[in-house]
Amino acid sequence: MNAVITDAELEQHGVTRDEYARIVGILGREPNRTELGIFSVMWSEHCSYKSSRVHLRRLPTEGPAVLQGPGENAGIIDIGDGLAVAFKIESHNHPSYIEPFQGAATGVGGILRDIFTMGARPIAAMNSLRFGPLHGDLGGPNRRILEGVVGGIAHYGNCFGVPTVGGEVGFAECYSQNPLVNAFALGVFEKDRIFFGKAAGVGNPVIYVGAKTGRDGIHGATMASAGFGEDAGAKRPNVQIGDPFMEKLLLEACLDAMEKGLVVGIQDMGAAGLTCSSCEMGARAGTGITLELDAVPQRESGMTPYEIMLSESQERMLLVASASRADALFDVFRKWGLDAAQVGEVTGDGLLRVRLSGESVAEVPNGPLADEAPLYERPAVPPSKPRIDGWLPLYSFLDGAPGSTYESFREADANPGAADYDALMLRAVASPNLASRRWIWEQYDHMVQSSTVVGPGSDAAVVRIKGTGKALAMVLDGPSVHVARNPREGARKAVAEACRNLVCSGARPVAATNCLNFGNPEHPEVMWQFGEVVDGLAEACSVFGTPITGGNVSFYNETFREDIYPTPVLGLVGLIEDLSLVTTASFRDEGDAVVLIEPGSRVEHIDLEEERALQNLLATLIRDGLIRSAHDLSEGGLAVAAAESCFSTLHRRPVGARLHVPSRLEVCRDLFGEFPTRVLVSTRQPGALIERAARAGLLGHRLGAVGGQRLVLEYEGVRAVDLDIADLERVWADALPGALNGRPLFD
Amino acid sequence: MKFGVVVFPGVNCDRDCRDAVTAVTGQPVEFIWHQETSVEGFDALVLPGGFSYGDYLRPGAIARFSPVMAAIGAFARRGGLVIGICNGFQMLTEAGLLPGALLKNAGTKYVCRYLHLRAESSETPFTCAMEKGRLLHMPIGHGDGNYQADRETLGRLEDADRIAFRYVDGDGRATAEANPNGSVSNIAGIVNEGRNVMGMMPHPDRSFDRILGSEDGRLVFQSMIGALSRV
């Protein structure tokens, strides 16, 4: 059992000398290699949050609706009627770079397991994706990564049977060698039937169910805790293969077993596999677990204890059952055709004991292993100059756009009087960050479970809750350019925009989850960004009353020493009290008046009190039946928002609008500029609406009306934009497929 | 009248089918596990969509060996109503209860979208509540919906008025652009010779409520109730 651990081995495991000393202190002796492996994965950045925990403590995590905050598999909120909602977002960035299809697929699989492990049936999924530009030198590889990632998400979600109802996709240079794949899932259940990952009850059997254990993904957690250098190819044998059919069987079998009262505790084997699930379940219950590795179902022969403990084979669960009802539990799994085996027992001594062929191969105390990972307060230093400067944040959609589009807007912004706004409008809707995502979301089954009220493409997705008159709205938001320019301000904007999206769809924001994608935490600027983002999120979430109930931190998103933009992705969930309140971004009928609601001043900085006033106003206007459509103004400003509201829907062809754009700054910025706290609505009672806006301290501009076949935007008496709406929609719709075929409309 | 929704491992529209049939017909609906050897007592069977056995070999290829399939075959031969939706359609072709086969979509990708169908016959128990030529707004969601059959089979389907639905554009024309998956002759659904077994790729079980975008799917289940009550 004794071995001398060398410096090279420590480095290989990503364990520092100080951390090693701590391990020796906990054990009271030198660890063997299996034990070192166990500590290395549990204390990896990915599992232990050792660089981020000191900051994450500042996030608001409590509120009247919160039933479960961070620390469990997913956060849980109370939505009334005896029902609860579990939801979470998680990253799978590194695996998706190594093998886009399987990396993204297993990312979806992991987040779905997090939800149904708690007893909730997943009813919706979303994803937030970032890729490098589709044009230029790396255009080819970036296109292949995108196609692989989208294919993998579709493969897994479609087969599992969860509707992928929304999400967001962004493009920027810094994601070229480091795509981001953040997967979100949400499930509903009765609030008195929540299951936790606790190994309670000394003497209870520990049961393994699902796929057999292979050598896949060994060191996935440590991989996610290091950047990519030249040797990304060499890391490839780590790839895990997802099996959505197996996961679907696990879902039905686990929910069946829970329904029958056969489950005491349950946790999925995700990152760090059997190690993480057993020691965390023991630590939460204050118990020990003995594992007999001979009993673990194995796919390959000759696996070592080290490999079995660290394998990240997918679609596996660890359960604790009461000793007297284990047979009934095995019957349920047999019915669903799943392999299940008793692999151990809950003990009273707090130790994780691992045995093979009757011999002890590892013995580690659960509590310190799970909870006493080192905590780092890494140095944080603001960069000497902001990463993004100048005018770009006014037109953030231009990041990742082809050079000629970027130049067209740069010239127009410098010399607004001379620009061709029809041409700019076409370029804007064809730019990668604004083009229609239909090519992507048509590959996702977004209707299975027959509850999708508003699918992909609107401000927020809306899913009804069967058996009630209510619905849930959900959205993902990660305005990375704004965060890169000013992390704290960008984070505030992210929360504000996500809440605004929910309010536009008729919902009241309830709670949030976040995925914090950052560069190398050993770079002081990255830790500064991280701290700033956490403070921005904390402030805005407090203002909007949306506590953060969980999420995930992904560090080391860097390639060739270049860090990605700080990219927090916010997932917001809101409640729609009555299905009649559901509102979409699309204009409805000819003749409806179009109104822009905004604060008194049009500035880049967001004022959270103004934002709250706007959201409160909009919520009451929707409740009082004054609103026909509502659309948040975001990337591409007023002009793009108006075009999006005109585009075709399930129920109608594209419709035009004739709008007069109020002159506040100058024409390019007033049309396409991005300023916070603005919504575009349509109504039949513009007078009453504008009056109520004024009473709330906001401006309501009556811009014009819906109608005709052209989108006309007038500015100071001149028709700045005058385009056939069907033509504009075609350009918007064809841009992404064109770019993916290597035939962009503009380059 | 009692409806049965057959549950194979990996199908994922079983609950949707139950909810749709319940909402539209108000009749009792029960799940039938794939290990059952009898479908005694049921008046109509629904084979739901999804990915039975992961669809890893060919869609529907393994499901046809399930014990319940023999019972379903006998039920169909006795004239019982069987509707296969999406993966259910694939199972029925694999089991030989319907002719032809469903290949990978011509575009090679999974496609989920609303589109238009045209009812090609009102002379089936699944379409008798619609007039011939009626347009329906219904979603599809599949990767393998490309219906193909040999010339002879197609001739028989045409001659015997056994094509239930075609994919059409918003004006009711069966154009190439309106065809989402490359199906021969834009075929979206067919019935067997006895007209009591239908397979269709589009989802009436996802279009039974206006809040979901369309309620045209109700017509399929209303037709079945109408046909059953005339027996």
Add this chain to the structure above:
Amino acid sequence: MKVTVIVTLKPTVLDPQGNAIQRNLETAGISGVTDVRQGKYFEVEVSDAVGASERRVLIERLARDVLTNPVIESYRIEWE
């Protein structure tokens, strides 16, 4: 001339497809099969105008760079 390329998952890579088929063979009345691995089979027709050595290079490239995902798959070429 006709060349066959067979692409299979590397032995250590999980094959959900093969597993699902193998696990359910009993329902088809086939017992005794202990493992199934699913792969892909390509029939490739090469113009006779292409010389023998050039053909080797071309088919190797096709198999390695196009038909195979080297992360998870390996290939085998059968020359006729």
